Amino acid sequence: MTAATLESIKTFPYRPVQGRRFLSVNLALVDLTEITEFAKELGFKPELVKIQGRSGTQVHALLWEGAISDTPADMDKKLDYLADRINTDAIRYATGAWTQAA
Numbered sequence: 603m604t605a606a607t608l609e610s611i612k613t614f615p616y617r618p619v620q621g622r623r624f625l626s627v628n629l630a631l632v633d634l635t636e637i638t639e640f641a642k643e644l645g646f647k648p649e650l651v652k653i654q655g656r657s658g659t660q661v662h663a664l665l666w667e668g669a670i671s672d673t674p675a676d677m678d679k680k681l682d683y684l685a686d687r688i689n690t691d692a693i694r695y696a697t698g699a700w701t702q703a704a
Contacts, residue, residue, distance in 0.1 A: 618698035631692035
C-alpha cells in the first residue's frame with residue numbers, strides 16, 4: 603500500500619474569511635463516486651481540498667466557494683437535494699462574517 607500526501611491542493615480554514623462562503627462534503631463520510639455524480643447533477647465541479655480545523659485536517663470535495671453575495675439563488679434547494687441523498691454530517695456549508703455595506 604502506498605501513501606500519498608496532499609500538499610499541492612488548496613487548504614481552506616474551518617471558518618471562511620469575512621465575506622466568503624463555501625459548500626463542501628467530507629470525503630471520509632461519503633462515497634467519492636456518489637458525491638461526484640450528485641455534484642455534477644447540481645451543476646458543480648467538485649475540487650479536492652483540505653479543511654483545516656482545530657481537531658486536524660479533513661479532505662473534502664469543494665462544490666462551491668465565493669463571495670456571500672454571489673451565492674446562487676437556488677443554493678437552499680441544492681442543499682436540500684444533497685441532504686436527501688447523503689449523510690448530512692458530511693455536508694459543510696460555512697459562511698464567514700458578513701462584510702459591512704459601503
